Amino acid sequence: VMLMGQKLLRELLSDIHKAGIFSIVADETRDITNQEQLSICIRWVDEEFTIHEDLIGLVHVEKTDADSLCMAIKDVLIRCSLPLSQCRGQGYDGASVMM
Numbered sequence: 001v002m003l004m005g006q007k008l009l010r011e012l013l014s015d016i017h018k019a020g021i022f023s024i025v026a027d028e029t030r031d032i033t034n035q036e037q038l039s040i041c042i043r044w045v046d047e048e049f050t051i052h053e054d055l056i057g058l059v060h061v062e063k064t065d066a067d068s069l070c071m072a073i074k075d076v077l078i079r080c081s082l083p084l085s086q087c088r089g090q091g092y093d094g095a096s097v098m099m
Helices: 002-019 066-079
Strands: 022-030 036-045 051-060 087-092
Touching: 002 036, 002 051, 022 066, 036 066, 051 066
Parallel strands: 022 087
Antiparallel strands: 022 036, 036 051
C-alpha cells in the first residue's frame, strides 16, 4: 500500500511540476489521539484549465505557532521538489497565527 501511495504521489507531483505554478492550502486539526495534524494540499490548474486540489501531506506538528507551521509546510514543499518561488497563493482555514 505504501509503495502504491508513493507512486501516486510521484505521478501527481509530475503533473504539478508541468503546471509550473501552484497554491498552498493548509489546515491543522487535532486527531482522535489528541495529536495536532497539519494537512497540506496543492491547488493547481492543468493545460485544459481544470482546477485540481490534491492532498500531498499530512504532518504531525508539536506546536501550532506560525514558525512551526511554516517549517512543516516548507519541509513538505522541499521533499516534493516544489519551489516556493512558484507558489502564487496561500490559504489557511481560520489560522489567525499565519497572518
